[in-house]
Amino acid sequence: MRLLVSTRFNVGLFLFFSAVCALGSVVPQEPDSAQAAARFLEAWPRLGGLLSASGCFDLYHSWWFAALLGLLALDVALCKLRRPPPGSDPWEGLLGGPRAGGDAAALDLARPELRKKSLYAVCDRAGGGEGIGRLLEGFAAEGWRLSPVAEAPGAVEAGGRASEAPSGALAWVADRGSAQRWGSLVSHAAIVVVFAAGLAGRLLGFSEMIEVSEGRTAPMRHRPWTIALDRFTVEHYEKDGRPKLFASELRIMDGPLEVGRKRVVVNDPLDVGGVRFYQSSWGVAEDFAAVKISAAGEERVLRPGVEARLPGTRASVTAERFMPDFDVVDGRPANKSSEAIHPALRVRLKRPGKPAETLWVLNDMPDAALAEGPDGSVEAAPPPPFRVLGVQPRLFSGIEVGYDPGYRFMLAGFGAWVAGLVLLFGVHRRRVWVVCSESDGALRCELAGWSLRGDHAFHAEFDRLAGRARSALASAGAAVEGGGRGGA
Amino acid sequence: MELTLFAPAAVLYGVAAALAFVYLFSRDERWSLWALRLLAAGVAFHLASFGLRMADFWAIPENRWFLPVNSFYGALSFLALSVAAVALAVERGHRLGILGAFVLPWAALAAGGALWRAASLGSTEVAGLVPALRSYWMNIHPAVLMVAYAAFSNAAGVGVALLIQDGQIKSRRPTGLCYRLPAIAVLDDLCHRINAAGFLLLTVGIIMGGIWAYGAWGRFWGWDPKETWSLITAVVYAAYLHLRYVKGWRGRRAVYMSLAGFACVCFTFIGVNFLSGLHGYLSGR
Amino acid sequence: MSASSGLELLGVSHHAAPVEVRERLAALGPELVLESLAAAGWREAVVLSTCNRFEAYGVKPSPPGARALAQVLDDLAGAPLAAHGYGRLGAEAARHLFEVAAGLDSLVVGEAEILGQVRDCYHRAARTGRTGKVLNVLFQRAMFVGKKVRSETGLGTGRLSVASVAVELAERVFGSLAESQVLVLGAGEMAELTATHLTSARIARLWVANRTYERGLALARRFCGMAVRWEEFPGLLGSVDVVIASTGSDRAVVTRDMVADAAGRRNGRPLFLIDIAMPRDISDEVNELEQVYLYALDDLKAIVAENVARRQGEIARARAIVDGKADEFGRWLESLAAGREIGLKHAPGQGGGRAGRKA
Structure with a gap:
């Protein structure tokens, strides 16, 4: 106990904590980039194995890091608990330390x-x-x-000499x-409050990431609500193509009842009774609004799942699915990302007298196609009798939903922390x-x-x-x- | 256009630092006088160039009315300005012009870094703010932290002066420099007070970052390298303050801690840019 | 240098004149001498009177009609000064005054007091309207030269006694000593001398600890300090800032352990120990401790020797400045006499203008 509150231990603990945090900043962390972590493990198998076993690839969420944080908080609390309350010793500054007698x-x-x-x-x-x-x-x-x-x-x-009875x-x-004496106590207590509020938020709150496509809805896990994205806007700067704005017009529905509606942008979330909806990310969905094709000199617009006759033939085509970043993995089609890098469209082609074919038309390969068999594998096939002019993709918005009951306490803790420091130094x-x-x-x-x-x-x-x-x-x-x- | 005003500012900082260094060894008051004058002139040029930058920045409607620190050049430039301004305030207020030799080099370095960055890119990186940065916090959070870094760099300079003075007196063969540098107790007091002020600002800045992050992404703290290293910096300076107030660490030992903290500051500002996705100007992500 | 400039100097100083002569002149009082000179026809006059010198500067009217400076002073002093004094004319008089202002002619070369004395004597004369253009410019330049020498050369710096070196070093550790407490171990002559230097630098409190309590008490009383019994002094190490040890002990009375223990009670505040006893009173290992600075007699003497040597070197530089400015003044005097007055350069910040501006 005495060890825990000794300054030497505290400072050592601070420095150890700093070193651990620093380690986490140089070792690739899985939540940020799983690929980088995997690459590291490949490059240094022995060291990587050691780090992996000790949880260093997700250091900040490992159990022992949580224990370290807990120890820090405990230490802060103990140090302040054992000191006498402020202002109680009239001789502080003149006589050092505790003394017996009245x-x-x-x-x-x-x-x-x-x-x-x-x-x-x-x-x-x-x-x-x-x-x-x-x-x-x-x-x-x-x-x-x-x-x-x-x-x-x-x-x-008698007299006024230096040593006398x-x-x-x-x-x-x-x-x-x-008041300055309270500064140390308040700021240290505030740190404990902040830790506790963070812990409470982590335990009692939740967070989930929901991707909802424009015009569609998606259910929430932690609440019986549905998120509807009515409109999603993306804008970029003309000069360098960097993003300028993401805005989602959201409606939160509790059954038939609308509990929240807002145009959410980054830094301006929607708050529904403490549950907050943040604009987090966006991408191109594996979904589309419409496809424009041309065949025999005529253009047609296809809607998803709606069969349409191909002009100039007696075949019909149904546009089924869209992948923004198509790739073949293990012989099967897979979507790699939500960025429109290798767009591909899946159609069902029904020619009279032939069985229905499932074809993948790739933007990169206009003169060929891939046929998808019943087991999902693909092989090369001749191109279909139409050309895909363009796909109007459906965008999805990544909405981060979070609920943190400790938020108010955290803010109060921050305020008290700063107030305590101002008292302490000012x-x-x-x-x-x-x-x-x-x-x-x-x-x-x-x-x-x-x-x-x-x-x-x-x-x-x-x-x-x-x-x-x-x-x-x-x-x-x-x-x-x-x-x-x-x-x- | 901004560079035509910023380049002279950077040069003036460098010359002021050089003059301050000469003053360390010469008896003539004029070196110090001119160092301070050139510093003030440099700050004036810098403010003017900053004004131009803001005009350019605000030409993009989405950027109104924010501080243009969303790029490495902008951040370095603002940092140099903070260091120079803090140096002017502290050294003029305390009449310790001799300390210019220890403090001004940081301003010159930061400004030189910004110039190098602009030269290697061919531009001053005036770009539109990405959605995550379009918030009123943009005007407070980076500024508070940069002033904190400026304070820490000043304190580091004072600490180096303290090490020199302590070495002088401890050696029992003091040279003329010993009589020109301020007293050990004065340097020690100044160093610790600047560090305490910097620590307060750093804590406030980190808290602001947390609140901003909560408003933007729903979490106070994400262990992003910049966040992590600013926390490490704060913890190291907290250790420094504990050692001083509770254990009575002063003089040499305290300066070593202070310099360790300053090394963390440098890493937080520069090194992290190569590591961080969220905060990294240079990580390419 | 033509004598038509009218500037003359006559004086006596500690170099050649015996004390009685100087005293006699000093006793006259500057006002009397100034009046006499004015009555004798001198257009301008300034009297410089300090404990080490007495000098009269005067400007004769033209056409000449004033009694000789020597005559006036001899009458006042009641005895001829020729044997003991010195006279200068024109630019040489200026050169002498500049040397005096720079401290080159003082007992303690480079001392700072003389500059203030020159200023005071000049103002006294100026206030009563005894000065005119030539002397105004001369004394302004003298003060300028005095300042220039002190700021550009190391002439005035560097203490020349062990005690003053120690005090100066203490100020390098603590800044001002006004809140510092000093402990003197021993009550002998050296202790007393150092205490004198320290108390003249204004300290918070002086403590004296001597084996014989009564002697310590006597010393403490002389400096309004406090005496403690010898056994009690280690307890004081926790609260004093400077310790001067000069007991006659042949063994160390302040040990490393004693200081290390005190350091624990000081909460990091520095401790400055001066050991001017021979043999040493404070064991040398004490210097290894953090926040403790120990200077022994040898160290201080080495610094004094360095300062003395440096001061010699600085004298040459100071003399060069004085000569340069004296020559410049000489040219100005000539130009004045020729009716085409040239300008005199001042360094920035020295205050422009010639006559009537205070230094």
Whole structure:
């Protein structure tokens, strides 16, 4: 337990985590590119085998990475839990570490330490303690938070030497900017909240990718809804052909009821009760809207699955299927991608007196065709008696559907994290101890200062406060000496 | 047209860096004075060229009104501007012109990199924004992160000065340089404060990236190399801050950590471009 | 150099004149001397009076009608100064003033104080209207030359005593020493000398620890510091920033373990240790610790020797600057006398203009 909260362990854990993350960025990750991972495995079989067995090809989703994240979160939580709550130790900055004994004992320990502070001032005054009230008021008036600390009973003191017997004294501590103490706690707690929200989102939420073709609908898995894509728009920049816009006009249907409708673009999703629909990707579907053919000098438009007579013959043709990126794999036709690189159309040709043929017409091979047999394999065949002029493809839109119940908590965690950091670095926490003691009817008040940002950041202000304290004391009666700071 | 204003800016940064370096060894205040003046002039030219770039960029209607940092050239140029601006602010504010020698080279390098990129491509890469980048986050997320990188590069320069000064004094044979560089405590304080500010900005930038990603793709974090390496950078600087505040690491050791963090920054900005599909300017994907 | 320029100098300095002569002149007070010179017919006059020199600069009217400078001063001093003093005319007077302003003529070559003294004496004379064109330009140039020498050569840099070198190094570690606490081990002469240098640099607090408590207390009182008992000093290592060790001990009193333990309590703040005792008070291995800087007497002496050598080299460069500017001034004087006044170049940032502008 103590190991877990030691700084050495923390820093080591941070660096180990960094190294693991770095590993994942150079080893090809399967979710990004399965081919690259496969290529790596081929090129370095031994190393690749080792990496594969330990899950390094999908490092960020492996169980041990999740455990590492959990350990980090646990560590963050533990470190903050074991520290005492902020502002509870009035002697922080003067006495280090925990100590036994009560307030009076602490005061006895603290008094000789006051003189060791670089920011130190003494005010002396003949007469009693009337000035103390005014001195303290001066702090309160400037917005310092004053709290009485301790009263040490004891004998009358003698002299003002560096080492002396402690005696009767009253002590206060004035604080400023103590909100800063919350900064560390808040920002660390926020990190844990963010982790937890992420975990909750992962466990309680879902995400799925649905490809729906234009004009069609597709069902959702995690909800009994249907997604309908009424219209899909793709635009490209003329200058370099890079994509300019993808827009999907979606309708989300719960049975007959429409629960959501929006024109969704990237960066502007549709939100239906927390379930969000994002424009993620697009492609050319294995589907088509229409085919234009020409035969015997006439043009015809074919619709999918609708048989039509070929002009100039007594044959009929039905356009059945379209593949944007046709390839033959293991002797069978297969679609490689959703980009229209090697378009191919499957038709069913019925010539009178002959059995129906299933033919593949390829854009790359206008003078030949492939015949598909009943078992699905293809072989070369003579071309059909018509020419395919063009295929009007149907586009599909890749809609990412996500539901993350932890979203609000995540955002709250982020906000708290930033607020905590701003508190931690932006607020100047400082304090002044005021210890007053009496001897022979003369009052001595010692002030010592401490600043989180170091003495030089507090120097000028402390000098000013000491001056005010001195004049507050003096105005209540005759001053013995102006007091002075040790040194030049 | 933009290049005719940017090239002089890059040259001015380089000359300012050279002058600042000479000032390290000469006693004459004029070197430092002119280094700062040339730096300011370089920033002025750079702003002007940036203005032209924005005009070009906004000629494409889909690009209004976004920052033109969607290309490697644009990003490098913006980074150089941030480094130069931060350097002006920090060094002028603290009257530590001597530190120019350690900080200005980064601005010159970034600007030189941008020029090289433009020269090798033959253009300044003014292109339309792809759909994923067409969001108001485009104007905040990259800018915040670049200012964070600028802060880290400044801190790295100050750290190098600290290493030199510490070496000088520890050697017990200090040369004249020792009396011209700022005091160790001053350098140490400055280095850590710039790093803390950079860390805050980096965290904010990463969070912004997460929120943007959630709005665009439905997930806060995808372990894309750029995301991953920015997280690594943040974790390394977090380690630096922990070691300083909790363990009292100052001086040499702290600077080594700070420089390790800066190495991560460099990798996040440059190296990742070759790895990342999502964020990579150079990965060809 | 024609004497018609009217510029003359007469002075005595620590080089040749005995203290009584200088004191007698200084006791007169600059106002009296200025009045006397004006009464004697001098058109312009400035008196430079410091603890080490007394010089009177004057410009005679033309046609000449003023009593000789030497005569005026001899009358005031009540004794002839010829044997102890020196006189200069025209550009040579300028050269001398430039040398003085550059610190080349000072007891401690390159000292900075003299420049301020030159400025003050000039302003005193200028305020009462005793200066005119020639002396205004002369003293403006003198201050310009003084600044130029100090910024372009290393003449003023480099401390020449072990104690001041130590303080300067401490400032290289901490920046300003105003928030630093200093611990002095021992109460002897060297300790006292270093304490003097330190307290003149304004520190936060001085602690003194000596084996004999009373001696330590006496030293502490002299510098408004605090005394602690000898056994208590290791506890202070956690909170002080500079330690000066000069006890008469023949063994090391500050060990590596002691400092390593203190370093743990310092939370990374640097510690600067100066060991001016012979034999050493602080064991050398202490320097190996992180954030701890240790300088022994030998190290400091080596730096002093380096500074002395460098200063010698700088003297030649300073002299070259002075000569150049003096010659330039001489040409200007001639041109003035010829009625065609030439311009004098100033470096940028020095403030243009000649007469009546403050340096």
